[in-house]
Amino acid sequence: MATVQEPTAIDTDKLMSFVFRAVDEVGATINTALVVMGDKLGLYKALAGAGPLSPAELAERTGISERYAQEWLNAQAAGGYVEYDPDSGRYVLPPEQAVAMTDEASPAYLPGFFQIALGTVIDSPRITEAAKTGAGIGWHDHVGDVHEGCERFFRPGYNAHLVAEWLPALDGVVAKLQSGARVADVGCGHGASTVLMAQAYPASTFVGYDYHDASIETAKQRAGAAGVEDRVRFQVSPAASFPGAGYDLVTMFDCLHDMGDPLGAARHVRESLAPDGTWMIVEPAAGDRVEDNLNPVGRAYYGFSTLLCTPSSLAQEVGLALGAQAGEARIPAIATGAGFSSFRRVEGTPFNTVFEARP
Ligand SMILES: C[S@@+](CC[C@H](N)C(=O)[O-])C[C@H]1O[C@@H](n2cnc3c(N)ncnc32)[C@H](O)[C@@H]1O
Numbered sequence: 227m228a229t230v231q232e233p234t235a236i237d238t239d240k241l242m243s244f245v246f247r248a249v250d251e252v253g254a255t256i257n258t259a260l261v262v263m264g265d266k267l268g269l270y271k272a273l274a275g276a277g278p279l280s281p282a283e284l285a286e287r288t289g290i291s292e293r294y295a296q297e298w299l300n301a302q303a304a305g306g307y308v309e310y311d312p313d314s315g316r317y318v319l320p321p322e323q324a325v326a327m328t329d330e331a332s333p334a335y336l337p338g339f340f341q342i343a344l345g346t347v348i349d350s351p352r353i354t355e356a357a358k359t360g361a362g363i364g365w366h367d368h369v370g371d372v373h374e375g376c377e378r379f380f381r382p383g384y385n386a387h388l389v390a391e392w393l394p395a396l397d398g399v400v401a402k403l404q405s406g407a408r409v410a411d412v413g414c415g416h417g418a419s420t421v422l423m424a425q426a427y428p429a430s431t432f433v434g435y436d437y438h439d440a441s442i443e444t445a446k447q448r449a450g451a452a453g454v455e456d457r458v459r460f461q462v463s464p465a466a467s468f469p470g471a472g473y474d475l476v477t478m479f480d481c482l483h484d485m486g487d488p489l490g491a492a493r494h495v496r497e498s499l500a501p502d503g504t505w506m507i508v509e510p511a512a513g514d515r516v517e518d519n520l521n522p523v524g525r526a527y528y529g530f531s532t533l534l535c536t537p538s539s540l541a542q543e544v545g546l547a548l549g550a551q552a553g554e555a556r557i558p559a560i561a562t563g564a565g566f567s568s569f570r571r572v573e574g575t576p577f578n579t580v581f582e583a584r585p
Contacts, residue, residue, distance in 0.1 A: 257305050258347065260298060261340040262371070264327070269298065270337075273308065274324035278316035330378075333386035338378025345371030346533045353533050362541025365484060365534070366438040372534065373441055377416035380480060383577060384419050389426040392508070392580045395572035399475055399504050403427040407474035410435060410498065412465045412491070413481025417445030417458070423477075424454040433470065435463040465491035472500045479508045480578070482560070483552050484535050486542025492564030496585055505566065505583040507557060511574060514553035523576055527551050557581055 264270050272287040273279060279287070281296035288295070299317045303310040307327075308317045319327070326334045349368050356363055365372075394400050403409070406429040411420040414434030424432045436442050445460040463469065465478075465485055476495045482488045495505050510527050513519050519528065531550035539547040548556060558569040561583040573580035 253305060255347075257301065257307075258340050258344050260301055261307075261327075261337060262344045264298065264302070265337040265341070269295070270319060270324070270327040273317070273319035274328045275321075276319075278311060278314060278318045280314075280316050284317070330382065331385065333382050335378075335382040338375050338381070340375070341371050342375030342379050342530075345369045345373075345375055346530060350533055353537055356537055356540075360540065362486075362539065362545060363537040364541040365538045366440070367541070368534070373416065373438075373444070377418050377444075381418040381422075383575065384422055384479070387573070387575060387578075388419060388422055392506070392573050393423075393426075395580065396475075396504055396506060396582050397584070398502075399506075402474045403430050406430055408470075408472065408500075409433070409475045409477065410468060410470060410473045411477045411479070412436075412468060412495070413478050413484070414445060414460065415441050415479075415481070417448050417460060419477065419479045420445065420458055420460070421448050421452045421454055424449070424458045425452060428457065430457065432458045434458065434460040435465070435468040436460075437462065437464045466494050468494070468498065471498050473498050473503055474500055475504050475506060477506045477508070480510060482507055482509060482557070483531075483548040483550055484538040486539050486546060487544035488546060488548060488560050489563050490544065492560050492566070492583075496564050496566060499585055501585060503585060505561070507561075507581040507583065508578050509552065509557060509581070510550045511577055511579050512551040512553045514555045518553075519551050524551060554579060 267290055268288050269284065272284055281299055282292050284299065285292040285295040299308060302308040303317060307323055308319050310317050325332050326336045329335055345368060349363070349372065352363055393403065403423070404427060407427070409423065409430055409432045411417070411423070411432060411434045414420050414436050417434045420432050420434040424430070434442070434445055436445070439462045442460045442462050446455070449455045449458040449460065461469070466487055476499060482491065485491050499505065511523065512527065527550045535550045536547045539545055554571060558581070561569045566583040566585060568584040570582055571579060572582045
């Protein structure tokens with residue numbers, strides 16, 4: 227006999243507070259496009275350090291239409307990104323926001339985070355379709371804002387931590403880099419990490435590998451612009467079969483979980499390393515249990531994982547789909563499965579965890 231479900235009492239206050247929270251989230255979603263607009267049109271840069279500006283003054287300094295400037299400023303004021311003074315009708319970008327929105331050298335720099343988010347959302351209808359069948363969508367198959375946003379999102383963190391903290395945390399690696407080491411940066415994307423390491427260690431040679439040919443082309447341009455092309459090469463290659471052997475250091479920055487076959491890649495890294503070499507793995511910070519990741523960083527990462535990382539892995543052979551919140555227990559299992567004899571967590575930030583594996 228079918229049981230009759232008692233109607234659940236609805237708490238109207240809770241319902242309305244959820245609705246108003248959602249209104250804020252819709253505003254935040256739209257703000258992703260507004261931030262990228264402000265970044266691409268130079269609006270934040272024009273506001274930074276300029277003191278209070280009227281829409282006409284902002285429009286004049288950036289060459290955009292005054293009406294758009296006015297509406298954009300109002301949206302930024304409503305979101306707390308700029309401050310509005312009703313008496314003068316002018317808007318100001320507070321100094322802290324100016325750092326976050328314009329200072330590419332600051333670890334707090336944000337526009338890249340918004341750019342990768344916007345590109346991800348633009349591509350989301352294809353993920354909605356793919357979810358019906360379990361098909362993948364490769365990293366190469368996304369709009370350019372995903373690739374460039376990724377580079378611009380990660381670079382400030384690498385600038386702040388890679389040379390100062392992460393490499394020194396690895397056993398004996400800095401001494402090798404200083405005297406001249408051979409390094410492969412696998413899944414290098416636009417080569418932000420590769421170029422940074424090459425700038426810091428002029429006696430060493432670096433090769434960046436990525437399966438995405440357009441990313442490799444951009445990485446070559448970045449090396450040229452940084453003046454390190456004499457010691458940095460970039461080459462299209464999948465992680466499971468990149469050329470060369472006897473590497474002192476193989477690095478993977480935020481890409482192991484994007485790969486279809488991370489175990490196959492790990493086996494290949496082990497074969498390509500010198501006997502006393504090091505595999506450095508940088509992965510998104512994550513706890514092992516879902517409940518450990520139910521926080522703002524976990525929310526952003528689960529979102530990117532659903533729309534970027536999981537589809538990327540599913541598009542490749544094996545399709546293990548670790549996800550961006552795989553947690554610290556699953557990564558050592560891959561290293562151990564590939565035959566690495568030692569593995570340890572060496573460093574971390576609220577966004578990244580750094581691991582060391584030795585043959
Ligand atoms: C999230 S991006 C990170 C890029 C770069 N390491 C960084 O930190 O800016 C992931 C990168 O992994 C690359 N990738 C994914 N699967 C790969 C594979 N099987 N072999 C080589 N590269 C791969 C993608 O093309 C992409 O450039």
